[in-house]
Amino acid sequence: MSARIIDGKEFAGRLRARVAKQVDRVVAASGRKPGLAVVLVGEDPASSVYVRSKGKATLAAGMESFEHRLSADVGEDELIALVDRLNADPAVDGILVQLPLPRHIDERRVITRIDPDKDVDGFHPVNAGRLATGLEGFVPCTPLGCLMLLRDIHPHLAGLEAVVIGRSNIVGKPMGQLLLQESCTVTMTHSRTRDLAAHVRQADIVVAAVGIPGFVKAEWIKPGASVIDVGINRTDAGLVGDVDSAAAEVAGAITPVPGGVGPMTIAVLMRNTLVSAARREGVTLDDDL
Numbered sequence: 378m379s380a381r382i383i384d385g386k387e388f389a390g391r392l393r394a395r396v397a398k399q400v401d402r403v404v405a406a407s408g409r410k411p412g413l414a415v416v417l418v419g420e421d422p423a424s425s426v427y428v429r430s431k432g433k434a435t436l437a438a439g440m441e442s443f444e445h446r447l448s449a450d451v452g453e454d455e456l457i458a459l460v461d462r463l464n465a466d467p468a469v470d471g472i473l474v475q476l477p478l479p480r481h482i483d484e485r486r487v488i489t490r491i492d493p494d495k496d497v498d499g500f501h502p503v504n505a506g507r508l509a510t511g512l513e514g515f516v517p518c519t520p521l522g523c524l525m526l527l528r529d530i531h532p533h534l535a536g537l538e539a540v541v542i543g544r545s546n547i548v549g550k551p552m553g554q555l556l557l558q559e560s561c562t563v564t565m566t567h568s569r570t571r572d573l574a575a576h577v578r579q580a581d582i583v584v585a586a587v588g589i590p591g592f593v594k595a596e597w598i599k600p601g602a603s604v605i606d607v608g609i610n611r612t613d614a615g616l617v618g619d620v621d622s623a624a625a626e627v628a629g630a631i632t633p634v635p636g637g638v639g640p641m642t643i644a645v646l647m648r649n650t651l652v653s654a655a656r657r658e659g660v661t662l663d664d665d666l
């Protein structure tokens with residue numbers, strides 16, 4: 378049996394189209410476009426590529442893009458001052474500070490400085506707390522994109538066994554919260570988990586976010602399970618995920634790398650920016666976002 382390949386790129390394209398359609402409502406109500414500010418410190422090539430594609434997607438959705446490129450040796454206080462200006466700027470609905478930051482900058486200080494109601498990345502501890510307690514806030518783009526793909530495959534997620542591999546604040550932890558909110562039975566696994574294979578074998582849903590190429594073996598996957606591969610690893614063989622490619626022979630559905638979760642991350646960023654603008658302007662949006 379061969380798995381259904383989940384076309385994240387196509388799904389993301391449709392989400393972006395729904396976002397673009399509703400941007401007009403904010404424009405009509407407020408006389409301005411939703412605005413996303415992206416801050417890039419330094420010139421890491423991969424980060425530059427991501428920032429460029431975020432800017433392009435923002436403009437394509439009919440929103441305003443503000444790009445701030447700072448040199449790698451910028452002082453922490455200067456970065457904080459920029460965040461303060463963006464917090465105070467009424468044209469800015471969303472603020473994204475591209476991670477990772479150079480080592481001399483305290484990432485937590487920068488993230489916690491962002492106004493939680495402009496934190497379209499959902500990285501601020503206030504938004505993590507809102508997610509954990511079921512309050513309205515911003516959910517990190519990658520796990521929310523994964524959930525959208527999973528909902529498409531499983532109209533009834535309740536009661537399914539979900540195994541999350543990886544416990545980062547950016548993917549693993551919020552992914553676990555989202556699946557729990559959907560009434561899945563969630564197992565959080567990580568580098569210290571004993572007999573990871575035994576956990577994965579029980580799973581109807583596997584979300585892999587460890588950053589190690591081919592870490593999740595095909596033999597671990599329960600036949601027919603849905604596999605979401607969050608890994609984006611650059612190897613000599615090109616971009617590869619965290620899941621062994623042979624898993625596509627066992628799974629019921631699986632996301633490819635590239636073309637799976639990555640494009641969803643950017644589409645959800647557009648969605649979160651629109652939602653932020655709508656909240657700030659008192660505009661109602663359709664619930665197909």
Ligand SMILES: Nc1nc(=O)c2c([nH]1)NC[C@@H]1CN(c3ccc(C(=O)N[C@@H](CCC(=O)O)C(=O)O)cc3)C=[N+]21
Nearest residue numbers: 427473474475476477498635636637638639640642643
């Ligand atoms: N504050 C912050 N927010 C982020 O959301 C954030 C970040 N920092 N730092 C870096 C990671 C990485 N990230 C990706 C976005 C899109 C693709 C994507 O579109 N990937 C394409 C391929 C792109 C390629 O060829 O490299 C795909 O998987 O098909 C990948 C990775 C967002 N990140």
